[in-house]
Amino acid sequence: MPQPPPTIPADDTTQVVDLQLLPDSLAAEPIVIDSVRLAWLQTPPELRDLVGDRINCFETDAPHTFNPAVMSFVKLFTERNRKYMQRVLERENVYFPLFEKYLAKYNLPTDLKYLAVVESALIPTAKSPVGATGLWQFMGPTAGDLRLRRDDWVDERMNPEKSTEAACKHLRYLYGIFHDWELVLAAYNWGAGSMQRVMRRTGKKTFWDLYPHLPKETRNYVPTFTAIMYSMQYAQAHQLHSPDLKYRYAEAMDTLQVGGHALDLHRLSQACGLPDSAALLRYNPELRRSWLPEGYRAYTVQIPAAVRPQLAVVDRATLFDYCRPQVDLPQPLQPLMARLEGVVPFPSRTLAASGGPREETEVAAPRFRRVRHTVRRGESAAAVAERYDVTTAQLARWNGLRKGKALVPGKQLVVFVPIAQPAAPAARAVAAADRKPSVPSRLATPAARTTGPAPTAATMAEMVAAAEPLKAAIANRNPQLIGQEAAAAAATLAVADDSMPATYVVRRGDNLAKVAQSRGLTISQLMAWNRLESEKVMPGQKLLLAAPDDDNAPAPSRPASTRTAQKPALAARKPATREVAEQKVHLVQKGDTLYNISRRYQGITVDELRRLNHLTSDEVKPGQKLIVAR
Numbered sequence: 001m002p003q004p005p006p007t008i009p010a011d012d013t014t015q016v017v018d019l020q021l022l023p024d025s026l027a028a029e030p031i032v033i034d035s036v037r038l039a040w041l042q043t044p045p046e047l048r049d050l051v052g053d054r055i056n057c058f059e060t061d062a063p064h065t066f067n068p069a070v071m072s073f074v075k076l077f078t079e080r081n082r083k084y085m086q087r088v089l090e091r092e093n094v095y096f097p098l099f100e101k102y103l104a105k106y107n108l109p110t111d112l113k114y115l116a117v118v119e120s121a122l123i124p125t126a127k128s129p130v131g132a133t134g135l136w137q138f139m140g141p142t143a144g145d146l147r148l149r150r151d152d153w154v155d156e157r158m159n160p161e162k163s164t165e166a167a168c169k170h171l172r173y174l175y176g177i178f179h180d181w182e183l184v185l186a187a188y189n190w191g192a193g194s195m196q197r198v199m200r201r202t203g204k205k206t207f208w209d210l211y212p213h214l215p216k217e218t219r220n221y222v223p224t225f226t227a228i229m230y231s232m233q234y235a236q237a238h239q240l241h242s243p244d245l246k247y248r249y250a251e252a253m254d255t256l257q258v259g260g261h262a263l264d265l266h267r268l269s270q271a272c273g274l275p276d277s278a279a280l281l282r283y284n285p286e287l288r289r290s291w292l293p294e295g296y297r298a299y300t301v302q303i304p305a306a307v308r309p310q311l312a313v314v315d316r317a318t319l320f321d322y323c324r325p326q327v328d329l330p331q332p333l334q335p336l337m338a339r340l341e342g343v344v345p346f347p348s349r350t351l352a353a354s355g356g357p358r359e360e361t362e363v364a365a366p367r368f369r370r371v372r373h374t375v376r377r378g379e380s381a382a383a384v385a386e387r388y389d390v391t392t393a394q395l396a397r398w399n400g401l402r403k404g405k406a407l408v409p410g411k412q413l414v415v416f417v418p419i420a421q422p423a424a425p426a427a428r429a430v431a432a433a434d435r436k437p438s439v440p441s442r443l444a445t446p447a448a449r450t451t452g453p454a455p456t457a458a459t460m461a462e463m464v465a466a467a468e469p470l471k472a473a474i475a476n477r478n479p480q481l482i483g484q485e486a487a488a489a490a491a492t493l494a495v496a497d498d499s500m501p502a503t504y505v506v507r508r509g510d511n512l513a514k515v516a517q518s519r520g521l522t523i524s525q526l527m528a529w530n531r532l533e534s535e536k537v538m539p540g541q542k543l544l545l546a547a548p549d550d551d552n553a554p555a556p557s558r559p560a561s562t563r564t565a566q567k568p569a570l571a572a573r574k575p576a577t578r579e580v581a582e583q584k585v586h587l588v589q590k591g592d593t594l595y596n597i598s599r600r601y602q603g604i605t606v607d608e609l610r611r612l613n614h615l616t617s618d619e620v621k622p623g624q625k626l627i628v629a630r
Contacts, residue, residue: 039072055230062111062229063182063222065208073220073227078238084121085231085240091122092232093249095135099164106168108175114229115185116167118221124158124285133157136167146170152288153296159286182207182222190218252305253283262294263301264325271314271322272307291325368416369618374591377409383513383535387523387596388415417595506541519545524599534589547602588624601628 051066051074058064077085099113119137120126127133131140134157138148146166148156156162174184177192186207187195195210204210211219235241256268265287266277274280281290283302292299303311311319373384381401385392395401399413407413504515512535516523523535529544537543586597594606594615609615612627620626 035072039068039075043071043075051230054234055226058111058229058233060111061109061181062114062225063185063207064226064229065182065222066226067208067223069220069223070226070230073223074230077227077231078240082240085235086242086245088117088121089232089235089240090245090247093247095122095160097250098160102164102168106172108168108171109181111229112171114225114232115171115188116164117228117232118225124160124163134163135160136163138163138166142170153292154286154299155288156286162286180206185222185225186210186214186218189221190215253302254305254308256301256303256311258292258296258299258301260295260298261320262292262296262324263320264291264323265301266290267323267325268301268303271311271319272303273310274307291327293325367419369419369595371415371417371593371595373413373415375407375409375411375413376591378511379407379409380513381407382517383511383523384413384415386513386516388417389522389599390415390417417593502544502546504543504545506537506539506543508539510537510539511535512537515543521545522599524596525602527600528602533587584628586626586628588620588622588626590622592620592622594618594620597626597628604628 048071051071055064055066055070095116096113099116100110103110103112116122116135119132120135122135124135125133126135126137128137132138133143133155136157138146138157140150143150143157143166146169148159148162148166150156171184171188174187174192175181178184178187178195183195183206198210198213199205202210202213204213207222231238231240265280265284269277269280272280278290280301280303281287283304371388373388375384381392381395384407385395395413395415396403398416401407504519506515512523512526512532515521515537516526526532526543526545527535529547584601586601588597594609595618597620598604598606598609606618609626609628610618612629
């Protein structure tokens, strides 16, 4: 009988079947190998049982749990890194008696002495990459809490006795928090606050329950402690001791009170008759330098008791005079040339270079003053630099500004404002005038002069005529007359310069900084001439590009060609200007300083602003009213 054809299901799509690969298949995924588990499996069972029995028989309150993590570190210290344990065994007899004394004093388990091996390998000057220092590896804040002194000369974290007592106090404090020595050791490494946070987050109360949630260094801390304790107690069984090791032992020590004297330990080692001049530095590891300065606090130097008789034969004054540092010893005097009758000795190089002795030394005055500026909306780096009379490159370097990136409103910028230097003495003013003629302050910049028409012959003749009296004053070497003629020439040239337009109509997109830069002016001049309260301008606003003339005195169409014709006009102008200035009061805006306020009003300085307003500092507040008249 023929078989019926197989029934084809309605959904004939391909079905994917997940086949389980055999463990020995080449296509199997790699298995992550646990190094601790691997070390446990590679250890002979007899050795595991022997080490486990020995650790479990420890009669101590210190952590001594045996597990694969502990066994991996036991193999590390007894097999692969035997040199490390041998170096520790060489120093064991020096520091362990000291540790045991203070652990007994504070009623702590004696086996906690192995904690210093885990921390520093019994090296008192050990330093970790993060800054922990000393036998017990204290960080700076913890050392400050435990009253360990640290300064440029002494770091008591490297003092074996003081740091050991501080470590006992810290361990007692941690045990009062956790009441479990495994948690105490973990907190000693990671910090008490970190351990409390992870315990609250996980709800676990023991170290091995918290083991997966701890950082790697803290996880390995307690197993390392147990392995160190086992390796040192059973060092003979693992053949770690050797006749080639240089064992050190504690010596009987004595003290020498310095009492504020300058002391060089190299010279003191020589006075003690020690063959090594650096021997006392090893007895006093807390010293950061090989000498102490004069007037330092009362300090006690540790010296071997065997050398005390050699120091007793001399008095203290002679000893400290011999042990003074080289920097404090008197330097030999320079040899003097023989004085012969009728022969003038050669002058020294210093006198020849300086031109003679000076009666008093000049102290360099600061050239800049630090000012904070708050960026306003729409303000650019060029505008801020122009406001404080600095360059844009300087502003970007001081504040780390990126090129082409706009300023964020409200950001604080640091500006170093130039401070006006005091006037030089009269003699130097005359000499400077001889070397370089004075340049009037009111001259158009080269960029502004090139934009306008070229000066005419009449204008050039007026400039030459205005400079003639200044040349005569320089020739006569009269400092007071030089200043007067320079001011008169500057005013004459300022009036004579009519190459620039007198007004400017603000266009769309203009700002005060852009207008001032294109016309060779400053923002302060434009604000003062147009009586602007802020730097904001509107399209269609008319700005004056020169100082406005007084309404009572008509401005001459062309200045006189001589100085005698110019002086009456200046004299007529001064009283009116003084009357207007006496009535001016400035309302301090946000971001204003005394310096930029003085720049807005011509003829006023920062010192005069302080004097007129009875200010004791340069700080002003928004809304404060300041008198800006001289």
